[in-house]
Amino acid sequence: MHITPPEISENPKKYAKKEPYFAMLSKNPHNRYASAEDIIASFEDGVIDHAVVFGFAFKDLGLCRLVNDYVIEKVKEFPEKLTGFMSISPNVRGMEREIARCYDAGLRGIGEIYPEGQRINIDNKKETAPLISACLERDMPLIVHVNEPVGHYYHGKSDIPLKKIEKFIENSMGAKIVLAHWGGGIFLYETMKEIKEKFTNVYYDIAATPFLYDERIYNSAKALGLCEKILFASDFPLLPQSRYMEGLEKSNLSAEEKRLILSENAKRLLGLCN
Numbered sequence: 157m158h159i160t161p162p163e164i165s166e167n168p169k170k171y172a173k174k175e176p177y178f179a180m181l182s183k184n185p186h187n188r189y190a191s192a193e194d195i196i197a198s199f200e201d202g203v204i205d206h207a208v209v210f211g212f213a214f215k216d217l218g219l220c221r222l223v224n225d226y227v228i229e230k231v232k233e234f235p236e237k238l239t240g241f242m243s244i245s246p247n248v249r250g251m252e253r254e255i256a257r258c259y260d261a262g263l264r265g266i267g268e269i270y271p272e273g274q275r276i277n278i279d280n281k282k283e284t285a286p287l288i289s290a291c292l293e294r295d296m297p298l299i300v301h302v303n304e305p306v307g308h309y310y311h312g313k314s315d316i317p318l319k320k321i322e323k324f325i326e327n328s329m330g331a332k333i334v335l336a337h338w339g340g341g342i343f344l345y346e347t348m349k350e351i352k353e354k355f356t357n358v359y360y361d362i363a364a365t366p367f368l369y370d371e372r373i374y375n376s377a378k379a380l381g382l383c384e385k386i387l388f389a390s391d392f393p394l395l396p397q398s399r400y401m402e403g404l405e406k407s408n409l410s411a412e413e414k415r416l417i418l419s420e421n422a423k424r425l426l427g428l429c430n
């Protein structure tokens with residue numbers, strides 16, 4: 157879930173001036189901001205009781221620090237309900253120090269990275285290696301925004317070819333990577349032997365599914381034997397958790413497969429126990 161400190165949600169225009177990608181996303185008519193308290197209040201619909209939260213991935217590391225401070229504070233306040241990830245601007249001076257600081261303060265993953273908004277060449281090993289090394293060193297997952305290369309346009313839809321995502325995974329040295337939004341459909345290629353082998357440590361989240369796909373997307377994942385690699389994600393406050401339940405119910409997933417997607421896979425990935 158996306159979490160925003162009040163100082164940004166109260167004055168987004170101030171931050172949009174310096175950050176073109178943030179400005180573009182904030183033009184999305186569905187765009188909303190959620191505080192930690194809003195996120196916890198959303199648990200009342202009974203779908204989930206624990207969330208992975210992170211702030212916006214700004215290009216400017218100082219702004220990443222600002223959102224990370226908020227996540228650190230709120231995770232300490234609500235440790236049973238929130239797991240925090242850190243916003244990081246890859247390839248900028250001070251990146252490694254910020255990762256170490258956030259990890260020491262209790263954050264347990266990096267993301268969501270926006271290759272286009274943060275201007276990194278995701279297929280260039282030189283640009284991604286320091287980030288990947290920092291994840292491997294701490295056994296932390298990294299979430300990367302990927303979107304489908306076809307279909308309707310919306311604010312935030314980028315133009316990164318899936319071939320570049322393949323190259324990024326090839327360069328990721330076995331780090332745990334979560335490709336957001338079903339990896340833009342790249343999971344379908346796990347039927348190719350070489351992709352399956354390269355993508356052993358890749359997971360896919362289902363954020364924004366109700367805007368994009370019908371329930372057959374779940375059936376496809378099941379048919380490909382990928383139920384252990386799919387992670388529930390709501391993109392809240394873009395969408396409420398309850399909006400995902402209809403598709404999940406209509407799908408032919410078993411109760412056990414739904415349980416994997418709704419919680420068990422994430423617990424395994426994050427090393428969270430009951």
Ligand SMILES: [Zn+2]
Nearest residue numbers: 268301302336
């Ligand atoms: Zn995304």
